[in-house]
Amino acid sequence: MKQFVLGIVLVSTLFACQQKKYGAFIVSGKIENSPSNKILLEALPFGAQQPVVVDSTTLASNGNFELRGTATTEGLYLLAIENGPQVLFINDSKDIKVVMDAHHYKTYTTNGSAASTALHQFLEQYSTKFDPLADAYLQADSLQNTPHADSALSASVNLRKETLLKNFNGFLEQTIKESTSPALTYYVIGKAFKTMQPDAIKQLTDASVAKFKDNAGGLMRLQEIINGQMATDPKIALMNKPAPDFxxxxxxxxxxxxxxxxxxxxxxxxxxxxxxxxxxxxxxxxxxxxxxxxxxxxxxxxxxxxxxxxxxxxxxxxxxxxxxxxxxxxxxxxxxxxxxxxxxxxxxxxxxxxxxxxxxxxxxxxxxxxxxxxx
Missing domain, CATH: 3.40.30.10 (Glutaredoxin)
Known part of the structure; x- marks a missing residue:
């Protein structure tokens, strides 16, 4: 089973590409301690359940590699070792360098791609911030299912959970607002579906579409999905509407x-x-x-x-x-x-x-x- 870089979730709605002509690009670098000599370049196209292989190569004896791709849009890609770890990156430049030790794949480095570096930083922070939140939810759920649980303890645990949730969503919102990459923005908005209210996600998506108006193809498709969801989910559909009288x-x-x-x-x-x-x-x-x-x-x-x-x-x-x-x-x-x-x-x-x-x-x-x- 392949190991995934922490935070990668292949949900079909998360990987739209942006309409901007980027042309050919090269991903090269060095991989140490690889469990396989076969290296793949895989695209994560919008709506696909599985990545699509763009190119493949064999590692040189010193661990060097070079892969080539052609894209008319900015999107998300995987540098994948066959039956080994994967690195997520963005094709925002024509020459991207990746250096990785397969034994410590989470500490890979990228050069020549500002969006890929920002994405790596986001993934590292995501793990640090999400894990305590997940633990808080588990603790709160456990207390809720415990008969005669101490009310003061339950209140304290719920307060911690809500505080962590607020801080985590603030981190996502800040990342989205500060992002200069439409592909990174799209990826983070996808992550926000786990913890943010739909109306908040819609506001961030609408703002991002306006921000990347020349490169917002995928974000616009995400916007359509969200609008459709809000129209069909009764609870979501209540937002910003007159309250039904009774x-x-x-x-x-x-x-x-x-x-x-x-x-x-x-x-x-x-x-x-x-x-x-x-x-x-x-x-x-x-x-x-x-x-x-x-x-x-x-x-x-x-x-x-x-x-x-x-x-x-x-x-x-x-x-x-x-x-x-x-x-x-x-x-x-x-x-x-x-x-x-x-x-x-x-x-x-x-x-x-x-x-x-x-x-x-x-x-x-x-x-x-x-x-x-x-x-």
Missing amino acids: TLADTSGKMVSLSSLKGKYVLVDFWASWCSPCRQENPNVVAAYNQFKDKNFTVLGVSLDNDKAAWLKAIHQDHLTWTHVSDLKQWQSSVVDLYKITGIPFNVLVNPQGIIIGVELRGVALQNKLAEVLK
Whole structure:
């Protein structure tokens, strides 16, 4: 099995090429301790599940090699040792040098290709930043599945997870904004699908298309994919759209409409007393409400309960002091189809004009979004 340079994921939507004439290029250099004498130059074309061999050669006795390719676009390529490690690079110049020790392939060097050097630096930083985030998610998931887990510990772990997530996404965003290579930009946006919200990815993609307007062929295709995804995914489709109105009974039987709260920022929080993840998230919602309730902000709790006594008990136990409504029909509630709800907890943040400006905001993400809009 081939070893991949850390961070390479061959997802078909990640490897579009950019429309810029680059012509012929040469990749040469030296490879030490190679497990095979056969070396391949492979392209990663848009939409392909597997790399395409462009050229191949045999290592000289001193480890030197030279490979040639021709491309009309800037794209992503692999320098691959047969049955050995691979190096990812970008054909942004006509003469690219690669030096690698197969025993320590992650420390390869590239010369003559600024985009390849930037890509290598990104991959190294990606590993350093992503691994702690992945560990934090595993720890948080483990606690969530542990009966009677310590609430203070869970809150601490979730806070760490959300902080690492914010910092990691900030790293991706900064890399994308500072990139001078359309191929590198495309690759990093592909990585962002793991951790960023779709609306944030769309904003970065739209900006990148404008930035590389003369070389944005692949980015434009990615833009089309994202737009299609946002149009077909109900939750994503809610963003920047008017919040669907509804009217349900509150705890005393009084009918309350979402539209009656227009003029305020409203977190519409869909939850239920029987939903363990909802109950674990409630302290975060309480903290957000207490912090921002005097800044034209409120919460409207919408329960998918079918037992009124259990609903009222949970409201009291979790200290949820805002308005609560429910038709007590659980998954047959009218709001389920209206908001295309497939799981809870689920929420939307509605601005004073009645437009949804946030979807599925949890943990630190909720605090950060409220701090952003309620300055």
